[in-house]
Amino acid sequence: MAHITFIHGIGNKPSIDELQRVWERALADADGVDLGAEGITAEMVYWADVMYESPSVAAGSHESADTAMELGEPEVDVDLAEAALAADEEAWLAGLRGKLNFDADGDDEYAPPMEDIGAEFERIPLPWAIKRRLMKVFLRDVHHYLFNTDSTPRPGETYPCQDEIRRRFVEAVQRGAEQDGPHIVIAHSMGTVISYDCLKRVPECPAVDAYMTIGSPLGLDEIQDKLQPGWTRDDGFPHDKVRGDWVNIYDHLDPVAGLDPAIANDYRKGGVNMVRDVQQTNPGAWRHDAGKYLGGPQFRGHLARILEIESV
Amino acid sequence: MSEPDAAALVAELETAAKTFDTTSATSICDRLIAGMYRQPAPIDVKLAKQALGLLRSMRAFADMRRLGDACLATGQDGAQIVRQYAQALIESGALVAAEKVLLDLASREPLGSAEGDEARGLLGRTYKQMYLDAGNPRASGAKEALQKSVAAYLEVYENDPSKTWHGQNAAEMLLRAERDGLAIEGPDPRVIARTILDRITKAHEAGEADIWDLGTARQVAMVLGEGDVAREWLKRRMEAEPDAFVLASGIRQLEEVWGITEDDLAWGDMLAVMKSHMMEAGGGQSIQVDHLPPEPEAFEQRSGGLEKTFGSAGAVTVKWWTLAQERLRAIARIEDHVGTAIGTAFLVKASDLNPEWGDDAVAVTNAHVVSHPPAMRGTIEPDDAVANFTMLEGLDPIEVTELLFQSGPLDLDVAVLRLASVPEGVTPVPLAKALPRADGEQRLYVMGHPLGGELKISIDDNVLIDHDDVKVHYRAPTEPGSSGSPVFNRNWQLIALHHAGNDRMERLHGEKGTYQANEGIAFKAITEACARPPGVG
Numbered sequence: 001m002a003h004i005t006f007i008h009g010i011g012n013k014p015s016i017d018e019l020q021r022v023w024e025r026a027l028a029d030a031d032g033v034d035l036g037a038e039g040i041t042a043e044m045v046y047w048a049d050v051m052y053e054s055p056s057v058a059a060g061s062h063e064s065a066d067t068a069m070e071l072g073e074p075e076v077d078v079d080l081a082e083a084a085l086a087a088d089e090e091a092w093l094a095g096l097r098g099k100l101n102f103d104a105d106g107d108d109e110y111a112p113p114m115e116d117i118g119a120e121f122e123r124i125p126l127p128w129a130i131k132r133r134l135m136k137v138f139l140r141d142v143h144h145y146l147f148n149t150d151s152t153p154r155p156g157e158t159y160p161c162q163d164e165i166r167r168r169f170v171e172a173v174q175r176g177a178e179q180d181g182p183h184i185v186i187a188h189s190m191g192t193v194i195s196y197d198c199l200k201r202v203p204e205c206p207a208v209d210a211y212m213t214i215g216s217p218l219g220l221d222e223i224q225d226k227l228q229p230g231w232t233r234d235d236g237f238p239h240d241k242v243r244g245d246w247v248n249i250y251d252h253l254d255p256v257a258g259l260d261p262a263i264a265n266d267y268r269k270g271g272v273n274m275v276r277d278v279q280q281t282n283p284g285a286w287r288h289d290a291g292k293y294l295g296g297p298q299f300r301g302h303l304a305r306i307l308e309i310e311s312v
Numbered sequence: 313m314s315e316p317d318a319a320a321l322v323a324e325l326e327t328a329a330k331t332f333d334t335t336s337a338t339s340i341c342d343r344l345i346a347g348m349y350r351q352p353a354p355i356d357v358k359l360a361k362q363a364l365g366l367l368r369s370m371r372a373f374a375d376m377r378r379l380g381d382a383c384l385a386t387g388q389d390g391a392q393i394v395r396q397y398a399q400a401l402i403e404s405g406a407l408v409a410a411e412k413v414l415l416d417l418a419s420r421e422p423l424g425s426a427e428g429d430e431a432r433g434l435l436g437r438t439y440k441q442m443y444l445d446a447g448n449p450r451a452s453g454a455k456e457a458l459q460k461s462v463a464a465y466l467e468v469y470e471n472d473p474s475k476t477w478h479g480q481n482a483a484e485m486l487l488r489a490e491r492d493g494l495a496i497e498g499p500d501p502r503v504i505a506r507t508i509l510d511r512i513t514k515a516h517e518a519g520e521a522d523i524w525d526l527g528t529a530r531q532v533a534m535v536l537g538e539g540d541v542a543r544e545w546l547k548r549r550m551e552a553e554p555d556a557f558v559l560a561s562g563i564r565q566l567e568e569v570w571g572i573t574e575d576d577l578a579w580g581d582m583l584a585v586m587k588s589h590m591m592e593a594g595g596g597q598s599i600q601v602d603h604l605p606p607e608p609e610a611f612e613q614r615s616g617g618l619e620k621t622f623g624s625a626g627a628v629t630v631k632w633w634t635l636a637q638e639r640l641r642a643i644a645r646i647e648d649h650v651g652t653a654i655g656t657a658f659l660v661k662a663s664d665l666n667p668e669w670g671d672d673a674v675a676v677t678n679a680h681v682v683s684h685p686p687a688m689r690g691t692i693e694p695d696d697a698v699a700n701f702t703m704l705e706g707l708d709p710i711e712v713t714e715l716l717f718q719s720g721p722l723d724l725d726v727a728v729l730r731l732a733s734v735p736e737g738v739t740p741v742p743l744a745k746a747l748p749r750a751d752g753e754q755r756l757y758v759m760g761h762p763l764g765g766e767l768k769i770s771i772d773d774n775v776l777i778d779h780d781d782v783k784v785h786y787r788a789p790t791e792p793g794s795s796g797s798p799v800f801n802r803n804w805q806l807i808a809l810h811h812a813g814n815d816r817m818e819r820l821h822g823e824k825g826t827y828q829a830n831e832g833i834a835f836k837a838i839t840e841a842c843a844r845p846p847g848v849g
Contacts, residue, residue, distance in 0.1 A: 001746040031632065034802050035749070036748055037748050037755075038801070039744075039745075041749060309745060310803075
């Protein structure tokens with residue numbers, strides 16, 4: 001039967017077992033796809049410990065229910081504003097900050113005047129403090145990965161982020177390739193950047209049968225720029241490593257994916273659009289939640305189609 | 313036994329409780345009890361209380377009784393221990409013994425103290441059970457038991473109106489007395505219900521309501537006849553993920569005190585939701601199913617209201633439970649011509665087994681239930697067998713006309729039977745594409761007629777242990793006589809044909825040793841064999 005390799009997104013996470021349980025449950029809940037009952041094996045590529053000292057206590061953290069977004073004190077300093085960065089990194093960050101339409105490094109409590117808020121953001125019913133904090137986490141995690149920054153999550157333990165996370169992903173995909181049946185990668189948020197990077201740019205990463213991205217920031221130019229060499233707009237589809245579909249599910253009001261949600265035109269194969277961009281409306285204010293993506297009808301419909309199963 | 317030893321055993325029990333591993337729980341209890349008798353001092357009260365609580369959460373009342381007995385016998389007779397012991401007595405039907413133990417406890421613990429109030433509440437529960445067990449309001453002692461039940465509950469509630477559970481029970485029993493035409497002394501149950509509902513609503517708004525409060529609020533809303541309010545409270549309670557014991561209490565209250573069945577148009581949907589959650593939670597019993605919605609459309613229509621209240625989560629459980637009921641309709645009791653029950657059979661689409669057999673449904677059972685020549689003593693010939701679909705009212709047992717395929721008890725233990733007719737409107741059970749993951753966390757569901765009795769769904773400790781290509785081992789202590797039952801995954805797809813259970817089942821994959829397990833034949837192995845024949849043999 002099939003095998004699924006999951007990879008999580010930005011921010012700290014609960015322990016690997018708990019996180020995988022949360023994801024599988026989100027998939028199975030409400031008459032969804034019950035991997036265990038269907039005999040489908042799965043593995044979570046876990047990288048939160050590369051950037052964070054210890055697993056978060058609140059289940060799901062940045063991916064959990066709306067209530068978990070009532071953020072208290074930051075668990076770690078995720079502020080890149082005062083970090084000493086090289087000139088190219090500063091330039092890159094400035095570009096990405098510009099996309100966010102507000103100053104992500106500002107005072108957490110500051111809300112911009114209404115006339116400064118673009119129509120895009122006006123529609124997002126999230127408190128500014130939450131949005132800004134999320135974007136800080138996003139900027140930091142994506143920066144550390146793409147620039148292979150050293151991270152010391154615990155005393156005496158230092159990782160070059162990209163090298164370490166790439167190694168974990170590629171090894172998990174190698175294990176998945178040894179299983180029977182189709183092998184699918186399901187990636188969320190920052191996990192889509194990591195999985196794409198490996199599938200497109202790491203030669204030893206084995207091929208998979210299908211690729212599903214949810215809540216992905218892969219549409220952003222700044223991220224695409226850092227996926228070169230390898231990525232080009234006309235030949236960005238990792239056709240050597242994705243034998244079947246690449247389905248990209250987004251919610252317009254997801255603050256991460258919503259910046260540039262449809263990606264088919266950015267990841268073509270020989271100049272032809274190949275990625276299936278699918279819009280899904282996640283419930284509630286916090287639309288970036290992995291659980292909400294996994295629980296949505298469009299995502300589940302495509303997963304069931306790829307797995308050739310019927311759920312309850 | 314030193315305290316660390318006892319603590320280690322209780323920790324083991326906690327692990328067993330998480331997976332409803334009642335077999336291990338019994339063995340842990342044995343060791344705990346043996347250790348208690350070896351020590352000069354009684355077991356620590358906290359450990360004893362924790363162990364009894366764990367057994368209660370698994371509904372392992374026989375073990376709970378044994379452990380309670382040992383605690384009391386070795387001098388650990390704290391009020392909490394006595395109360396839990398009494399609870400085990402009630403749950404296992406020893407009502408007179410429970411009454412004596414609780415009367416003694418109530419004389420020790422004053423009204424208004426935590427344990428005194430609990431003891432009186434359990435006394436109310438004991439008398440309530442005596443009344444319900446009588447099954448006849450005019451039976452000798454029945455009215456007296458009902459009056460005592462109301463009095464015990466009311467004594468606590470009137471002394472302390474924050475004891476809403478006691479008040480709710482008093483209100484429900486007073487309402488029951490009205491329905492049964494018995495004149496019982498007491499206040500208007502609706503006044504009690506309104507007071508309690510207001511109180512819990514306030515507590516809930518202040519974030520102070522616990523899981524029992526949610527159940528109490530649902531039940532008093534029912535006393536007031538406020539269906540939408542009751543469903544809202546049920547939703548809140550299900551969201552709090554109650555354990556099997558909590559769910560069973562609610563189900564029992566609906567079935568026994570209210571006399572509700574799933575086809576009850578006013579309240580049956582709530583029972584369906586609770587039963588489906590119970591099956592998810594697992595926990596120590598089979599659910600007997602003897603009521604189906606009269607028409608699927610009627611159920612659909614009725615569950616519409618529930619879906620409105622429950623949103624997608626509620627719709628799921630109703631849908632899931634509806635699917636379970638659809639499977640039940642495809643299950644028959646195999647009987648001989650004089651009605652002796654032999655085993656269970658179920659319908660599958662013939663073409664799922666062999667394309668040449670056509671699109672009609674055929675019945676599948678064990679070869680040790682039906683085969684030619686009879687595989688063993690007690691097996692009957694196809695000519696002597698009929699299929700009795702007990703869930704389908706007004707349908708006579710259907711003759712077996714042909715043995716399409718069989719494989720002996722030591723091989724696949726299967727017989728495929730063509731019936732003289734196929735009941736209308738019954739969906740054959742669908743086959744799973746693959747066996748569930750053998751990761752110790754997958755639940756299975758076995759449906760059948762244990763010992764030829766009523767159709768039951770086994771939800772007891774039903775965890776998949778291991779499988780290979782032919783055999784599936786699961787820890788679902790199906791009652792004896794479940795031969796020929798279908799084994800389903802959580803999506804109600806067929807994965808195996810149940811055929812045996814053994815305390816010393818040999819492990820799979822050539823591993824040494826044995827364990828307590830049931831064994832089914834992987835249905836994929838059966839479909840492959842059926843596609844291969846020619847003919848029987």
